[in-house]
Amino acid sequence: MAKREISEINAGSMADIAFLLLIFFLVTTTMDVDTGIARQLPPIPEDKAKTEAEINRRNIFIVLINAQDRLLVNGKPMNVEELKDKAKEFIKSDPNNPELPTMVETKIDGIPNPVLVSEGVISLQNDRGTTYKKYMEVQNELVKAYNELRDEAALQYFGKRRFDDLTEAEQEAVKKIYPQRISEAEPKNIGGKK
Amino acid sequence: MAKFNRKRKKASIGISTASLPDIVFMLLFFFMVATTMREVELKIELRNSDLPQATEIKKLEKKSLVSFIYVGKPKPNYQRLYGTEPRIQLNASFAEVSDIYEFILAERAKTDEAVVPLMTTSLKVHQDTKMGIVTDIKQELRKASALKINYSARKKI
Numbered sequence: 001m002a003k004r005e006i007s008e009i010n011a012g013s014m015a016d017i018a019f020l021l022l023i024f025f026l027v028t029t030t031m032d033v034d035t036g037i038a039r040q041l042p043p044i045p046e047d048k049a050k051t052e053a054e055i056n057r058r059n060i061f062i063v064l065i066n067a068q069d070r071l072l073v074n075g076k077p078m079n080v081e082e083l084k085d086k087a088k089e090f091i092k093s094d095p096n097n098p099e100l101p102t103m104v105e106t107k108i109d110g111i112p113n114p115v116l117v118s119e120g121v122i123s124l125q126n127d128r129g130t131t132y133k134k135y136m137e138v139q140n141e142l143v144k145a146y147n148e149l150r151d152e153a154a155l156q157y158f159g160k161r162r163f164d165d166l167t168e169a170e171q172e173a174v175k176k177i178y179p180q181r182i183s184e185a186e187p188k189n190i191g192g193k194k
Numbered sequence: 195m196a197k198f199n200r201k202r203k204k205a206s207i208g209i210s211t212a213s214l215p216d217i218v219f220m221l222l223f224f225f226m227v228a229t230t231m232r233e234v235e236l237k238i239e240l241r242n243s244d245l246p247q248a249t250e251i252k253k254l255e256k257k258s259l260v261s262f263i264y265v266g267k268p269k270p271n272y273q274r275l276y277g278t279e280p281r282i283q284l285n286a287s288f289a290e291v292s293d294i295y296e297f298i299l300a301e302r303a304k305t306d307e308a309v310v311p312l313m314t315t316s317l318k319v320h321q322d323t324k325m326g327i328v329t330d331i332k333q334e335l336r337k338a339s340a341l342k343i344n345y346s347a348r349k350k351i
Contacts, residue, residue: 011212011215012211014215015211015214015215015218017215018215018218018219018222019218021222022218022221022222022225025222025225025226025229026225028231029225029229029230029231030229030230030231031228031229033230033253033254034253034254034257034260034316034346035251035252035253035254035346035347035348035349036248036251036252036254036316036317036344036345036346036347037248037250037251037252037344037345037347038252038314038342038343038344039343039344039345040341040342040343041332041335041336041340041341041342041343042336042341043336043339043341044336044337044339126325126329127325128324128325128326128329129324129325129326130324130325131321131322131323131324131325132246132319132320132321132322132323132324132325132328133246133321133322135325135328136246136247136248136321136345136347137246137248139248139345140248140249140250140347143250144249144250147250184332
């Protein structure tokens with residue numbers, strides 16, 4: 001049988017097809033990446049076993065935000081800028097200071113000596129009239145306080161500058177030294193209806 | 195002069211477009227990789243600049259496991275029907291706080307059981323919204339035991 005000549009496929013319209021697809025993707029997709037502050041909500045308590053009254057008073061750090069977006073931290077008015085340092089002082093705690101939370105000696109995997117771990121809880125309460133912007137500012141400061149302390153612990157125990165540089169097991173250990181305990185109280189309506 | 199012109203005409207050849215598809219395909223693949231699908235058409239006013247700013251932000255991983263709740267003022271063309279107070283949008287429509295429970299259950303039913311604990315709810319809330327509505331949403335999420343949440347924020351510069 002005679003060899004038939006194979007005619008080439010015309011690829012001239014390939015560009016048009018590709019352009020069509022390109023334009024479709026340009027129109028239907030967006031470039032921005034979603035970012036945000038990750039938080040864990042507390043589960044709904046089945047029985048009211050451990051109310052705030054039962055936690056030792058020195059172990060809670062109360063942050064109140066009112067409907068006028070003003071802060072009251074442990075009974076004293078405060079600016080958002082000061083909050084981070086105050087929170088850090090509280091979370092870190094000091095066994096010799098009776099004002100700061102109690103500490104428990106804990107054995108943590110990956111760290112040879114037992115570490116003093118603070119029992120402090122940060123309680124964040126807001127009014128229904130608080131703006132979301134202010135609430136997020138406060139959340140951000142509190143998370144930042146924890147993140148900075150975890151970075152410090154990473155350097156102290158593992159010799160790495162940042163918490164994110166640690167291995168997963170090391171991160172777990174640091175998380176146990178500074179457990180993130182931000183409790184958000186059951187909603188209250190303090191400032192009247194808005 | 196005339197002679198020059200004639201010579202020029204003879205020499206002109208079309209530019210080869212054989213590699214044009216390659217170039218366009220390259221662009222196409224770049225956009226396919228670098229971008230994400232637009233989620234839903236928003237009926238509320240919520241531009242990227244309306245989200246609150248934060249420094250301690252993390253990237254939202256595994257988009258398929260994230261359900262979004264949008265809160266903000268309805269857009270002007272919906273204001274006659276829905277007013278100007280902040281409203282909740284789930285998927286493509288306005289919703290009440292009580293609809294969130296159903297919404298979460300529906301999202302959960304769509305997902306593979308093994309990865310249900312990894313599901314995250316992203317709250318995209320306009321920064322001028324009052325906390326009242328956000329607190330209500332959080333309570334509903336707790337009832338539905340969707341405890342992993344993410345307050346959507348943009349990077350503070």
